[in-house]
Amino acid sequence: MTEVLKHSADATTVEEGLAIQEEQARFDSAQATAVAMQNTLLTPRFYTTDFDELDAVDVSNVRKDWDTLIARMKSDPNKGHFKKNEDWDDVDWENMEPDLKKEFIDFLISSCTAEFSGCVLYKEMKRRGKNKDVTQLFQLMARDEARHAGFINDALREAGVAVNLGFLTQKKKYTYFRPKFIYYATYLSEKIGYARYITIFRHLEANPEYRFHPIFKWFQEWCNDEFSHGEAFALLMKTDPRLTSGVNVYWIKFFLTAVYATMFVRDHQRPVFHKALGVDPDWYAYEVFKKTSKLSEQIFPLTLDIDHPRWQSTLEAIYRANVDLADATKKKQILRKLGAQLRAGWGFFSLMLIPSKRNDVPVSTCLEPIY
């Protein structure tokens, strides 16, 4: 039913756009009462951090790069990109293989929630901070995340999934992260996000017959935003050398290992999605790790040895342990569950024991999205 409605992005005038949106709003409420759409409540998490520490950030040693990056983000090169145009082909949701549809919708909802949570986190940092450099950056990043979320939401609506934003009236607890952990985790998340999207984008450029949904055509602009956000976190880390030295080197190794291992496990849990794209998850993981490692040389004093003989086999062991863990949990087999947890934990520890490669961080931090 959705396809008979014209999209606001197709409107030529403001009036037309508003009229279409109004029409869609009516359509949405009618749908919601008919419970025809699958209703998905977005459940973002809420965070606090040490705002005094954030206010104390001094970007003067990276001022030139910082100002260039902020100016570019302010000029908003991707404004208008996240609109559907003639490249947005019709999607045959009705005839999509059910397993693929399930995995693809999981992809859309998870991505939408992640963008949404990013938006909430960045907005909170913007609102609570007093340091103008920092608040300006977080405001710009919140804008991008909200835009991405809106774009994915649109694709979800086409698939008959309505996103419910009613979570504000539910009780939610604020947890706490130290600023440095936010830097490591979000820096890596943004850069690995770039590597993930661009790898799929290039693969589909060469093999367009595997592009089963038009959203993949927008991956390039999308991941360029992720790239810029990563640049900003790299510069933030550059402002304080202590963030990338001493005991923090071990934290960085921990985060790299955790992010790579989690990605490997989650991707292997979605075989139908990857098969439909014509992507071998092992090849994909290796490509993404390679790119992310290369990019992270801009700021991290080490890279993981992804060519080590134990690397791939240990990741596979963690994946198998995770499958067993879920099965044992479902069947309430306590001992088997404990065994699986130990195997997964041991696997992770074993990855951490693989010697990492030292990296001499370059003087100039900034990079361009060249992949």
Add this chain to the structure above:
Amino acid sequence: MGFFSKEVEYHPCEVEVSHCFESLHAHVKFLDGSVVKPGDEVIVQGPEVMAPYGSVVREQREAVIYRASKIEELWTRLTGDFEIMELCEFSFSEEVTL
């Protein structure tokens, strides 16, 4: 704030929910400048704030902050970091099978 006891506070707030193509977001702003600390819980009073597709809803509401006791705040500060991986985006949910 007590060491073990929780306190309940009521504060005016503004809720903004945008359900648009250009931006999908939802924020709460306390109008009296109150701030939330680790371990606090917040709930916006009243019915669900629903924005139909294509609209931005801005409403003034009352929010309840359940202040964490000092011990809970400390605990959240100490242990919150364990959940940090939530900030990373992996495209898929953690469910092994769907």
